[in-house]
Amino acid sequence: MSENGVNGVNGHGHRALSLVPKTDAKQTLKDFKTDQEVRWCPGCGDYAILAAVQSFLPELGLRRENITFVSGIGCSSRFPYYMNTYGFHSIHGRAPAIATGLATSRPDLSVWVVTGDGDALSIGGNHLIHALRRNVNLKILLFNNRIYGLTKGQYSPTSEVGKITKSTPMGSLDAPFNPISLAIGAEGTFVARTIDSDRKHLQSVLRAAAQHEGTALVEIYQNCNIFNDGAFDPLKDAAVRDDVTIRLEDGQPIVFGANGEKALRRTSTGAFEVVNVADVDPSEIAVHDAGNPDPSQAFALSRLDQPAFTHTPIGVFRNVDRPSYDEEMRAQMDDAVAKQGAGDLAALLSSGDTWRID
Template sequence: MNGHSPLALVPKTDAKQSMKDFKTDQEVRWCPGCGDYAILAAVQSFLPELGLKRENITFVSGIGCSSRFPYYMNTYGFHSIHGRAPAIATGLATSRPDLSVWVVTGDGDALSIGGNHLIHALRRNVNLKILLFNNRIYGLTKGQYSPTSEVGKITKSTPMGSLDAPFNPISLAVGAEGTFVARTIDSDRKHLQSVLRAAAEHRGTALVEIYQNCNIFNDGAFDPLKDAEVRDDITIRLEDGEPIVFGADRQKALRRTRTGSFEVVDVADVDPSEIVVHDAANPDPSQAFALSRLDSPAFEHTPIGIFRNVDRPSYDEQMRAQVEEAAETQGPGDLAALLGSGDTWRID
């Protein structure tokens, strides 16, 4: 946990909570088999561990399949407008330090119309947690390509294949100097919940990209990461402070090249000192960025876990400090006097 806990000001509950306490009476309306169900269950079963009052937890969403999330959480919630969930959540988090604020968004919502709102929330380091459901498709509008769809993707809006180079959400977040950047998978509840715990305790903005299967319009997009026969050989599980070693028999590792990028090597062929040790707390984002590039077609390996987890004062902490300083030096202020000051006139 970096710095002091952002949950320190959020009221705690005296009653023991369970997953049932976070379920609503609303019918969950996603397509049968959608990965959103697994994420919802993971969040509902994880939140009781925080011991927070449900009325002090808020979920803010934008537009898309994932954005129905607030209806199914027995907390406060706000189903907002397309791409603007980080902006609305920023206002909420900065004005209410007694809340645990979560944003639920999708790859289309967050990375198309919401792109600027996302990167500015990250760079400001506002005390909120962003869950980015990435299924690499527009599901709610029935299967158009999204900002994370691969080049050549055949969809209703790209019948001859997409020409757009896709966003890498992790690279984008690291490039925006996000202080907590992580990736996990909808079907791996243990890993998903471990990342959520770390995100909840992080001071500032935490971005968690969740690979989420859309079984209707992009089924199987992440199957290799779930296939028992190959997943261990292509999935790199990041553990802070540990050498980056992977493979079914732990036979593969990462080594730095002279250009600063990474290459996959056989453990038996290198000296242990050459193997990269993961350092999520490194203020220099270059290692985290290099790791984020490993799932490009040239490497075909996918890191999951926490890429970056650095300590930096949150935007809301600094804003409150400025307000307190202004009140001490200039007095508490008078809104009516402020509105009536300066160049004012009356029209009869």
């Protein structure tokens, strides 16, 4: 697997955590659990994601005091309460903005955003796309259950057309967002998708995201068993999942199926088509290239699940090397100090046109 694979890092990856203090103590899952009662509905996919994150973080060897989880509003946004790190349960849709301020002012922190499809893509859509285009050094976990769970079952920005909910009794009319397409279109440098119930795959994607220098967006298909149960069953049902799930591995031919009998071939238009491996020359089978600066291949892959779950890629779609906003900002500040000196805040505040009121 090449350096941009699920388990690899990009060129800036080693710097993503280089300023975050390490711990000499061996950490385990228990170190990242809190004494708070986990309050999600029994059977919610959030439990699996929480356990996967708590199990994965000890691998990083970071001081827990230097890890921060920032969330917005929604079921997923209770996440910081259950992580024995620093955390911020912030305001609806604004978690990326708050995390941006934290990440740019504190390069010694590993900053994570936990959000949902409603929080991130409705009221928070503007903040999400600007964090992505700026390439701020933070990791965004977008729990996508295609429904509003906290407010009891209204359709969300990722719900399919015709969705019957409490707010759309005759079926929703809105065309849904495709979070992966949206992130790639916003020039996201790391864009991935995984599934709540596949811990091995989920953790492999988290590893790659943590090492990425810049914004990493990970869409996690998460089951809401109360208001949208079974939304992702085609990707979980052992009888059909191998036929519809395409596991992307950087540098490897895009082959899938229970016996590897299917593959993707890119057409003259740039789109992908499904072919039988036995019917094509091996040279015709597309090879995944997550590190390609041209986003067209990654974008074409993101469109494969139209209509829903016909063929659904999971894994890292894009992992490219671009300086982070934090890095560029620090360079500007260092340059300004070198040219003009460290400055004096008190003198600045009392300079220019000032007056005193007695």
